[in-house]
Amino acid sequence: MCFCVAVSAQEVSLFKRATKWLETENDSNYIEEHTKDITFRVFGSRKYNNYDIVDNSIVDGSITDNGIVNSSNSKEVLYRPNTPFNVGVGFNYRFLAINIAFNLPAINKETGEYGQTKMLDLQTHIYTRKLVVDFYGQIYKGYYIANTRKLISGGLGTNAGSNNVEMIRPDARNVNIGLNVQYVFNAKRFSYRAAYLQNDYQKKSAGSFLVGGEIFGVRMKGDSGLIPSYIQKTGFFNDENFYRTRILSAAANAGYAHTFVIKQHWFTTLSLSGSLGVNYTVMNRVANTDLRKAGLQYNNNVRISFGYNSSRYFAGIHYVYLTTRSQSPVPDTYQTMGAGNFRISLARRFTLKKQLF
Numbered sequence: 001m002c003f004c005v006a007v008s009a010q011e012v013s014l015f016k017r018a019t020k021w022l023e024t025e026n027d028s029n030y031i032e033e034h035t036k037d038i039t040f041r042v043f044g045s046r047k048y049n050n051y052d053i054v055d056n057s058i059v060d061g062s063i064t065d066n067g068i069v070n071s072s073n074s075k076e077v078l079y080r081p082n083t084p085f086n087v088g089v090g091f092n093y094r095f096l097a098i099n100i101a102f103n104l105p106a107i108n109k110e111t112g113e114y115g116q117t118k119m120l121d122l123q124t125h126i127y128t129r130k131l132v133v134d135f136y137g138q139i140y141k142g143y144y145i146a147n148t149r150k151l152i153s154g155g156l157g158t159n160a161g162s163n164n165v166e167m168i169r170p171d172a173r174n175v176n177i178g179l180n181v182q183y184v185f186n187a188k189r190f191s192y193r194a195a196y197l198q199n200d201y202q203k204k205s206a207g208s209f210l211v212g213g214e215i216f217g218v219r220m221k222g223d224s225g226l227i228p229s230y231i232q233k234t235g236f237f238n239d240e241n242f243y244r245t246r247i248l249s250a251a252a253n254a255g256y257a258h259t260f261v262i263k264q265h266w267f268t269t270l271s272l273s274g275s276l277g278v279n280y281t282v283m284n285r286v287a288n289t290d291l292r293k294a295g296l297q298y299n300n301n302v303r304i305s306f307g308y309n310s311s312r313y314f315a316g317i318h319y320v321y322l323t324t325r326s327q328s329p330v331p332d333t334y335q336t337m338g339a340g341n342f343r344i345s346l347a348r349r350f351t352l353k354k355q356l357f
Contacts, residue, residue, distance in 0.1 A: 024129045030189040032201040032311060034349050039092040039199050041314075041347040044085060045101060047121045048321065049140050050338040051079040051174060051220050053227060055237050057332035077227060078146040079172060079220075081117040092199045093356065115168035117142040123341060125320060127192040134180040134301075134322065136216070136339050143172040151231060171223040176337055180301065180322065182212035182253065182273065190259060195269040195305035198314040198347040202267060207258030210273055214299065216324055218247040218337050225286045238330050242291070244284040245335060247326045249297040251277025257303070267316075268306040275299035279326045281335070295327025295334075314347040 026033055054076045088101030122137035145151075148167040184190065186208035194200035220226065225241035233239060255273025277297040284290050300323050307316025321340030328334050 022128060022130050024187045026129075026191070026200075027188045030202065030204045030206050031191050031194070032203060033199075034201060034311075035092075035094055035199050036355060037093075037199070037349040037351050039197075039314075039347050039349045041090050041092075041099075041198060041345050042088070043090065043099070043101070043343055043345040044087050045341060045343040046083055046085045047119075047123055048083065048338060048340040048342070049081055049119070049121070049138050049174065049176065050336075051143070052336040052338075053077040053079075053237065053333070054336065055333045057235075057238070076147070077151070077231070079143040079169070079226075080114075080146040081119065081140050081143050082114040083117060083119065092197055097197065113168075114144050115142055115170055123339060125196065125341070127197055129187045129191075129193075130184050132180075132182045132184065132192060132210070132212075134178075134214075134320075136176055136178040136180075136322070138174065138176040138339060140174045140176075141172070142168075142170045143174075144168045145228065148228075151228070167228060169222060172226070173221050174337075175219045176216070176339060177218075178214065178216035178322075178324075178339075180212065180214035180253070182210045182255070184257075185209045185211075190257065192257070192269075192271075192303075194309060195259065195267065195316065196303075196318055196320075198309075198316075198345065198349075201309050201311055202259050202261060203264055205259060205261045207256060210255040210257060210271070211253070212273075213250070213252050214275060214277075215250045216247070216299075216337075218245075218249075218324070218326075220245050220335075220337075237333055240283075240291075240330055241286045242283040243286055245328075246282045247279055247324075247335065247337075249277060249279035249299075249324065249326055251275035251297050251299055253299065253301070255301070265308055265310050267309055269303070269318075271301075271303035273301045275301075281326060281328055283329055291329035293329035295329075297327070298325040299323060312349050314345065314349075316345055318343050318345070 084103045086101035090099030118141045120139040124135045126133040145167040189206040190208040191200040194202040221244040227241045253273045253275035257271035259269040261267050279297040280294045302321050305318035319342050324337045326335050
């Protein structure tokens with residue numbers, strides 16, 4: 001019993017030290033804190049998920065063995081989902097943030113030339129004073145190949161369908177799970193929360209270096225080959241084809257973020273970080289045994305926000321986009337997975353006479 005109590009006390013002490021380390025006292029000349037106010041917002045947002053197959057061995061203007069001319073359009077196959085633009089409401093108070101969004105069919109095209117996508121997207125971005133935590137939990141089913149027309153016009157085939165319709169892949173399914181954590185060095189004078197959570201007000205320009213790490217697991221699968229039949233035997237992807245790919249990756253990252261403030265209220269926040277690491281990829285080929293190989297991993301994360309901010313009101317546009325680039329088992333090729341969120345927000349802060357908790 002004494003041992004258990006001692007261990008419990010150590011855990012509490014460690015938690016307190018970690019919590020204290022994460023806390024910071026803002027420089028009030030730069031940041032005006034509003035976490036104890038209730039912030040209400042209305043917003044519109046669209047979440048993103050994409051998958052690309054890229055072949056760097058293709059040379060513009062080269063001629064394959066069967067006489068087909070490769071163009072710059074033949075270097076990649078771009079899979080995109082048909083995702084809706086959602087409208088919602090939300091609020092912040094202290095550490096609590098809740099958003100509820102709705103799909104309005106009147107402004108979204110769920111069918112037609114882009115097909116229909118079913119999705120569960122639990123993408124979450126958490127901004128504390130010193131840490132930024134991005135969690136990606138995405139399940140998508142139903143894609144279209146966004147550059148079908150260019151692939152056809154590039155001389156790669158005539159059997160993909162009408163030139164007015166992108167090639168639809170309702171069978172294509174993706175699972176993307178990942179975690180990205182970054183440390184903000186200049187948390188006293190720079191606030192991500194001002195631009196992305198609306199519970200801070202940044203009054204002066206400031207920036208910060210960032211450092212962190214990330215891990216990702218990706219699976220993309222189709223009922224048939226993910227490389228369209230009309231570009232097979234053209235030399236693309238070394239004439240290989242696969243119906244499923246699985247990628248595990250880990251990387252370290254570093255970057256910089258800066259908020260530019262004009263006349264105390266108009267702001268632009270720009271953030272860019274790059275990552276370097278390793279991945280292990282398994283490709284299940286259509287007609288042969290599986291391909292397996294470890295390779296280099298290159299990722300990048302972009303955040304952009306701009307608008308108006310004051311002690312009471314916020315109006316802004318914010319964009320977050322992550323791209324993971326994984327070297328594949330086929331020489332001179334790689335796969336990319338992208339995930340992100342675009343949002344437009346209008347917010348109002350209300351001061352409470354008495355704190356709720």
